[in-house]
Amino acid sequence: xxxxxxxxxxxxxxxxxxxxxxxxxxxxxxxxxxxxxxxxxxxxxxxxxxxxxxxxxxxxxxxxxxxxxxxxxxxxxxxxxxxxxxxxxxxxxxxxxxxxxxxxxxxxxxxxxxxxxxxxxxxxxxxxxxxxxxxxxxxxxxxxxxxxxxxxxxxxxxxxxxxxxxxxxxxxxxxxxxxxxxxxxxxxxxxxxxxxxxxxxxxxxxxxxxxxxxxxxxxxxxxxxxxxxxxxxxxxxxxxxxxxxxxxxxxxxxxxxxxxxxxxxxxxxxxxxxxxxxxxxxxxxxxxxxxxxx
Numbered sequence: 001x002x003x004x005x006x007x008x009x010x011x012x013x014x015x016x017x018x019x020x021x022x023x024x025x026x027x028x029x030x031x032x033x034x035x036x037x038x039x040x041x042x043x044x045x046x047x048x049x050x051x052x053x054x055x056x057x058x059x060x061x062x063x064x065x066x067x068x069x070x071x072x073x074x075x076x077x078x079x080x081x082x083x084x085x086x087x088x089x090x091x092x093x094x095x096x097x098x099x100x101x102x103x104x105x106x107x108x109x110x111x112x113x114x115x116x117x118x119x120x121x122x123x124x125x126x127x128x129x130x131x132x133x134x135x136x137x138x139x140x141x142x143x144x145x146x147x148x149x150x151x152x153x154x155x156x157x158x159x160x161x162x163x164x165x166x167x168x169x170x171x172x173x174x175x176x177x178x179x180x181x182x183x184x185x186x187x188x189x190x191x192x193x194x195x196x197x198x199x200x201x202x203x204x205x206x207x208x209x210x211x212x213x214x215x216x217x218x219x220x221x222x223x224x225x226x227x228x229x230x231x232x233x234x235x236x237x238x239x240x241x242x243x244x245x246x247x248x249x250x251x252x253x254x255x256x257x258x259x260x261x262x263x264x265x266x267x268x269x270x271x272x273x274x275x276x277x278x279x280x281x282x283x284x285x286x287x288x289x290x291x292x293x294x
Contacts, residue, residue, distance in 0.1 A: 002063055002089070002091075004068055004091040004092075004149075004152045004153070004154070005039055005040065005066065005067060005068045005091075006039055006040045006068035006070070006091060006092050006154050007068070007091065007152045007153075007154055009039055010154065010178060010179075010219055015239035015240060015241075016039040016040065016239070016240045016241075017037060017038050017039055017241055017242075017243065018038055018039060018040045018041060018042050018070065018240075018241070018242040018243075019032060019038055019041060019042070019242060019243055019244050019245075020041075020042045020043075020044050020223075020242060020244065020245040020246065021041060021042070021043055021044070021245070021246045022043075022044050022047055022048040022245065022246060022247050023048070023246055023247075024043070024048065024049075024050040024051075024054035024055075024057070024058060026057045026058055026060065026061035027061075028246060029041055029058060029061035029062060029064075029065060029067070029069075030061055030064065030065060032065070032067075033061075033064070033065025033066070033067055034065070038067060039067065039068065040067050040068035040069065040070050040091075040092060041062065041067060041068075041069055041070070042070040042071070042072060042094065042242055043058055043069065043070070043071050043072070043090075044072045044245070045071050045072055045073055045081065045085075046072045046073060046074045046096055052084060052088075055071075055084060055085055055088035055089075055090070056088045056089070056133055058088065058089070058090075059088040059089020059090060059133055059134075060089065060133075062089055062090070062091075063089060068090075068091040068092055068154070069085075069089060069090040069091060069092070070090065070091075070092035070093065070094055070154070070156070071085040071090045071092075071093055071094065072094040072095075072096060073085075073093065073094070073095065073096065074096050074097055075095075075096065075097040075098075075103065078095060078106055078107060078110045079106075079109075079110045079126075082095075082107075082110040082111055083110065083127060083130070084132075086111065086127075086132075086134060086150070086153060087130050087132025087133060087134050087135075088132065088133055088134070089133050089134055091152070091153055091154065092153060092154035092155075092156060092179075093107075093110070093111055093153065093154075093155060093156070094156040094157070094158065094179075094181065095107040095110075095155070095156070095157050095158065096158045096160070096183075097158065097160070097161065097186075098157045098158055098159065098160075098161070098164050098171065099161045099163045099164055100163060100164070100167065100171070101167065101170050101171055101174060103164075103171075104157060104171045104172075104174040104177065105174055107155060107157055107176075107177075108125055108155060108174060108175070108176035108177065109125045109126045110125065110126070110127070111125055111127065111150065111153050111155055111176070112124055112125025112126075112127060112150055112151065112153075112176060113125055113127050113128075113146070113147045113150045113151070114126045114127060114128060115147055125150070125176075127150060129141045129142040129146065134146075134149065154178045154179060155176055155177055155178050155179070156177075156178060156179035156180070156181060156221065157171075157177055157179075157180060157181070158181050158182075158183045158186070159171075159180055159181065159182050159183065159187075159205075159209045160182065160183025160184075160185070160186035160187050160190070161186060161187065161190050162187065162190045162191050163190075165187065165205045165208065165209065168208065168209065168212050169212065172212055172213060172216050172218060173216065177218060178218065178219060179218065179219045179220070179221050179240065180209060180210075180212075180213040180218050180219070180220050180221065181220075181221045181222070181223065182205065182206045182209040182210065182220075182222075184197045184202055184206060185197075187202060187205055187206075188202050207236070210222075210233070210236050210237075210238060211236070214236075214237055219239075219240050220237075220238050220240065221238075221240040221241065221242060222238050222240070222241050222242075223241075223242045223243075224241055224242070224243045224244075225243075225244065225245075225248060226243075227241075227243055
C-alpha cells in the first residue's frame with residue numbers, strides 16, 4: 001500500500017497546500033502534480049458528477065504524482081463513498097454537514113477498520129476487508145498492513161452548521177478527527193444570514209473553530225480563492241490551506257478575458273468588410289468533379 005504524503009506532513013508538523021477539482025479528469029491531477037507545489041488534491045465530489053471508474057482513475061493519478069487524494073462527500077453518502085474512495089486510492093476524506101457528536105463518530109466509523117488493532121487516538125471504525133485497488137485487489141487485503149493504512153487515512157470535517165459550532169468542544173473531542181474546516185457559506189445560511197460572510201456572528205464562529213481546533217491539537221484548514229487572503233489566518237496559527245477550484249479558475253478566466261476581447265473588438269472595428277471568397281469550382285485541380293463528402 002502507498003504511503004500517505006498528507007499524513008506524513010501532519011505528523012511532522014509541516015504546513016500543507018492543496019487545491020480543489022470538480023472534474024474527474026485525471027490529467028488535471030497530473031498537471032497539478034507537475035507544478036510540485038501541492039501536497040494533495042481535493043476532489044469535491046459533493047458537487048460533481050462521477051462514476052466508480054473515475055475514482056479508480058483519480059487514485060492512479062494521485063499515486064503517479066506522489067500526492068494524496070482527498071474526497072469531499074455529503075452526509076447521506078458517508079459510508080459508501082468513503083469506503084469506495086479509500087479503496088480506489090484516496091487517502092483523506094472530508095465529511096460535510098457535521099451537526100453533532102454522532103455525525104462526527106459516523107465519519108470516523110466510515111474510515112477506520114473494525115478491529116481491536118486500531119490505534120486508540122485515531123479511533124475504531126466499521127470497515128471490513130475489501131478487494132479494491134488499495135490492497136492490490138487480492139494481494140494485501142485482510143492483512144495488518146491494511147489496518148495500518150486505514151489508520152493513516154486523514155479525516156477532515158466541515159464545521160458549517162450552527163448546531164456544530166454550538167457543540168464544538170464535544171464534537172472536536174471525538175477520537176480520529178485530524179483536520180477541521182469552517183464553512184462560512186453553510187453556516188451563514190444556517191443562522192439566517194445567507195451570504196453575509198463578513199457578519200460578526202459568522203466571523204466569530206470561524207475564529208472559534210480555528211482556536212478550538214488548535215487547542216485540541218487538531219489541524220485547522222482554510223479554503224481560499226486567492227492566497228493574498230491568507231494573512232489573518234497565518235497570524236492565527238493556521239498552516240493548512242486549500243486554494244482554488246478548477247471551475248472557479250475557468251469561470252474567472254472566461255469572464256475577464258472574454259470581456260477584454262469584446263472591448264478590443266468594440267475599440268478597433270474592422271476597416272472594411274471582408275470580400276467574399278471566390279466561388280469554388282465544381283471541379284478539382286485535376287479537372288475531375290469533386291465528390292460530396294458531407
